[in-house]
């Protein structure tokens with residue numbers, strides 16, 4: 439038997455989550471966000487499973503988009519940060535990638551395209567996140583430049599919400615209002631109907647007015663809710679990634695004895711401690727606090743001692759039938775990534791996305 443650490447990727451859960459996202463916004467097209475290796479789930483497998491379900495994929499770079507083409511995925515792809523150089527724009531146009539343009543430098547790059555090389559451009563509007571995008575008062579000007587450029591095919595107006603996961607935060611309403619104003623300015627000045635894209639997962643779920651022609655769900659497709667508080671969504675989602683390993687050692691630890699590097703955990707009573715073959719080298723967060731829940735044989739145990747590179751130790755005192763080879767779930771179908779993330783001061787997004795190469799993947803196919 440080889441080292442038992444692995445993640446299982448359930449493509450049926452992925453498709454069900456995608457259909458759920460679409461059911462919330464049935465008149466919209468779905469741009470499935472599969473950047474960062476599909477949030478650590480494996481971009482190629484995820485794209486192959488979704489190519490019949492969605493209209494388009496979104497990634498962060500030309501490299502990520504090219505990998506899809508090299509694996510035979512021919513759906514349109516949106517580059518969320520646009521092109522980083524004029525050379526990239528030529529490739530993007532040849533490959534039928536759509537590009538975000540969020541600054542003037544990217545608009546200037548258009549001159550490298552020949553008249554026969556056309557491209558769809560998504561204008562990114564900064565409605566308050568202040569990370570990427572044109573200020574609202576510049577957008578009419580950018581739109582008219584793009585309309586005048588022979589190389590530009592369709593133009594889509596987009597923005598990104600910064601607090602859509604906070605369901606009572608009025609800032610989202612303000613972003614939506616600014617965006618609506620910006621859209622109206624263009625529509626009246628140019629007498630066009632402007633296709634738009636606003637919503638990420640939290641927007642699709644919690645902000646009906648953020649749903650538009652194109653939605654951009656990411657995390658919810660993977661069955662992880664974007665909401666850390668007031669979660670109304672998780673019960674509708676099925677976790678796609680389940681991270682598992684096995685117990686490889688068991689010992690009695692006497693009251694007062696300590697476990698692991700730094701001796702950070704001492705037994706308050708005579709205890710039974712199980713060692714599990716998973717550590718930060720496998721994607722388990724090193725800063726998971728003492729007490730972080732771990733499932734062993736379906737029962738909840740608590741992390742005790744520091745997380746090592748290849749191992750963790752869990753307190754299994756009083757649990758039933760724990761042996762060497764007992765099954766351990768770190769997160770997934772039966773223990774939510776978001777719950778573990780809270781114990782590690784992070785969010786489910788980060789836990790699944792930073793899964794390293796060495797962790798074996800098993801795919802449950804459609």
Ligand SMILES: *Cc1c(COP(=O)(O)O)cnc(C)c1O
Nearest residue numbers: 471518598638639654655656657
């Ligand atoms: C990552 C990303 C998304 C997806 O966000 P989720 O919260 O994962 O749904 C949507 N739009 C943009 C611009 C992004 O960068």
